[in-house]
Amino acid sequence: MRRAPALGLAALVAACAGGSHYANLPEKNLVVRTGISGARAVLGVHAVDAQCKLTYEGFVELDQPVMRVGIPERRTSYLVFEFATASFWGGRRGSITRETLLRPRPGASYDIRVTYKDELYDVVIRETAARGSRSRVLELAGLGACWP
Amino acid sequence: MRFLGAVTCSALLASGCATKMPQTAEEFRQMAPGAFMVQVQTFEVKRSVRDVGESFRRRAPQCLSVTIRTTSSAPGSYQVIVTRYKPTVVAGADRAELHLQQKHLRGVLAVYKEPEEGRYLFVVDATPAGRGAAKVQIIGPSRGYDVVVRAIKAWADGSSQGCPDMTKIG
Numbered sequence: 001m002r003r004a005p006a007l008g009l010a011a012l013v014a015a016c017a018g019g020s021h022y023a024n025l026p027e028k029n030l031v032v033r034t035g036i037s038g039a040r041a042v043l044g045v046h047a048v049d050a051q052c053k054l055t056y057e058g059f060v061e062l063d064q065p066v067m068r069v070g071i072p073e074r075r076t077s078y079l080v081f082e083f084a085t086a087s088f089w090g091g092r093r094g095s096i097t098r099e100t101l102l103r104p105r106p107g108a109s110y111d112i113r114v115t116y117k118d119e120l121y122d123v124v125i126r127e128t129a130a131r132g133s134r135s136r137v138l139e140l141a142g143l144g145a146c147w148p
Numbered sequence: 149m150r151f152l153g154a155v156t157c158s159a160l161l162a163s164g165c166a167t168k169m170p171q172t173a174e175e176f177r178q179m180a181p182g183a184f185m186v187q188v189q190t191f192e193v194k195r196s197v198r199d200v201g202e203s204f205r206r207r208a209p210q211c212l213s214v215t216i217r218t219t220s221s222a223p224g225s226y227q228v229i230v231t232r233y234k235p236t237v238v239a240g241a242d243r244a245e246l247h248l249q250q251k252h253l254r255g256v257l258a259v260y261k262e263p264e265e266g267r268y269l270f271v272v273d274a275t276p277a278g279r280g281a282a283k284v285q286i287i288g289p290s291r292g293y294d295v296v297v298r299a300i301k302a303w304a305d306g307s308s309q310g311c312p313d314m315t316k317i318g
Contacts (some may be wrong), residue, residue, distance in 0.1 A: 039313075083313065085313065085315065085316070094216070094217075094218050094219075094313075094315025094316070095315065096214070096216070096313050096314060096315055098210075098311070115310065116313070117310075118295075118298065119295040119298075119312060119313040119316045120295070120298065120299055120302070120308060120310030120311065120312055120313070121310055121311050121313055122308075122309060122310040122311060124309075140210065
């Protein structure tokens with residue numbers, strides 16, 4: 001019953017995003033695990049240059065429990081996780097985002113847990129530097145952290 | 149409806165507080181309990197005040213420092229409301245406080261003089277309640293902000309670090 005407005009909203013999100021799906025790199029260094037109930041989740045990817053200027057690169061609809069995404073190493077990306085919801089008849093809708101800068105280290109993998117349940121949402125990023133090594137949770141860093 | 153709700157809520161709180169909007173967290177503590185549409189909830193958690201305060205300190209800025217744009221549409225009407233929320237955390241060994249202020253930037257007009265950062269919406273206090281436990285008191289609206297209350301309770305008892313979807317409030 002809740003799928004109809006959600007699907008409509010997803011179509012709107014896709015349309016607003018210019019239909020620009022992110023051109024995934026073959027090397028998948030992000031594993032995005034989703035636990036979403038009552039919302040649609042979309043990941044927007046932006047490139048960040050030395051002047052902290054953003055260039056939009058596309059979006060990935062997080063519609064599978066586990067998705068693999070490849071973003072460039074040694075370059076900072078700005079990841080925007082958007083949670084979009086709509087009331088049943090679509091008369092009221094809203095979206096809320098979590099953002100972070102991420103500069104993947106060579107060889108590292110990033111396990112990203114994206115959840116939305118009971119109107120509580122969270123994004124947790126865990127970095128594993130090399131196969132079998134210990135992982136650590138990364139603090140999400142907003143765009144303000146780009147400037148020294 | 150959201151416009152009316154927001155104005156009515158502010159007006160009733162202010163009228164319950166002798167037509168003066170609380171200008172500080174302490175004034176809110178004194179004036180809000182007993183006012184219409186204000187609820188005071190008290191519960192204990194099996195965590196120290198320091199840990200509760202640490203959760204507030206880590207989560208409140210990330211989760212509650214937001215500006216939300218919501219739209220409501222119905223036949224013949226379309227409304228946009230832009231609201232900014234500002235959390236403040238004061239955390240120490242013996243006491244932890246979380247204040248949340250709300251300021252409407254568009255779509256809702258203030259009826260009474262508000263603090264510069266907006267009216268006080270929630271004031272949460274955690275105080276010691278025996279070894280490794282804390283008493284938590286939440287003063288805030290009795291309706292419309294359930295998701296914020298759930299998040300604050302979860303941060304306090306350590307059951308979740310999730311952020312409340314602030315588009316769901318009001």
